[in-house]
Structure formats: structure tokens, C-alpha cells
Amino acid sequence: MSDDDFVYHPACRLSDIQDNIGVPVEVDGRVIAVFRTEGEYFAIDDACPHKGAPLADGVVYDKSVTCTWHGWRFSLESGCWMDSPRTRVATYPVRVTGEIVEVGIRKG
Numbered sequence: 431m432s433d434d435d436f437v438y439h440p441a442c443r444l445s446d447i448q449d450n451i452g453v454p455v456e457v458d459g460r461v462i463a464v465f466r467t468e469g470e471y472f473a474i475d476d477a478c479p480h481k482g483a484p485l486a487d488g489v490v491y492d493k494s495v496t497c498t499w500h501g502w503r504f505s506l507e508s509g510c511w512m513d514s515p516r517t518r519v520a521t522y523p524v525r526v527t528g529e530i531v532e533v534g535i536r537k538g
């Protein structure tokens with residue numbers, strides 16, 4: 431998949447993001463959690479697939495986020511639940527343009 435497969439939408443400003451703290455944003459009608467950790471940006475659906483907790487509030491560690499409600503841990507790279515990778519949250523590409531953090535939504 432290339433950048434041409436996505437439409438990038440402004441999500442927040444660079445100054446809105448701190449390392450290892452999720453930021454909930456609304457992009458194209460979805461609520462998405464944006465993270466910066468270990469020098470990289472990640473974006474995943476903000477709703478935990480277990481009971482719907484906001485993953486932006488989760489604990490970030492080793493490119494993963496742990497849901498604060500019941501401890502399910504998700505890879506920020508793949509969106510997979512670490513205990514059972516068939517369960518996952520959607521992931522989105524992130525790019526930074528100037529001071530703006532943009533999230534890519536797949537076309538179509």
C-alpha cells in the first residue's frame with residue numbers, strides 16, 4: 431500500500447502531542463487515538479474492542495498501548511491484541527506536514 435491509497439486529514443498540531451500520551455482526535459467521522467513514542471507517530475481506533483474504553487487514555491510502552499479498563503494490550507504498529515492477534519483495532523498511517531499531524535484514511 432502506498433501513500434496514494436490514502437487521503438490525509440489534519441488531526442492535531444505537533445504541540446498537542448507529548449511522548450507516550452495518547453491524543454483523541456476526530457478524523458473523517460472516526461475517533462482515532464494518535465501517539466508519539468520512540469520518535470514515531472502512530473494512530474489507531476480509539477475504542478478498545480473489549481468494552482469500548484478510550485485507548486488514548488492507555489499506558490504506552492514498547493510501541494504498545496495497554497487499555498486502562500481491563501489491561502488488554504495492543505501493538506501500535508499492527509493494532510493487534512498482544513494476547514490474541516486475531517483481535518485488532520484499525521491502524522492508520524501518520525505523517526507530519528509542517529506543524530500539523532495528519533492521519534491517512536484509506537480511499538474508497
Ligand code: FES
Pocket residue numbers: 478479480481482483497498499500501502
Ligand atoms: S475495555 Fe479495554 S480491556 Fe476491557
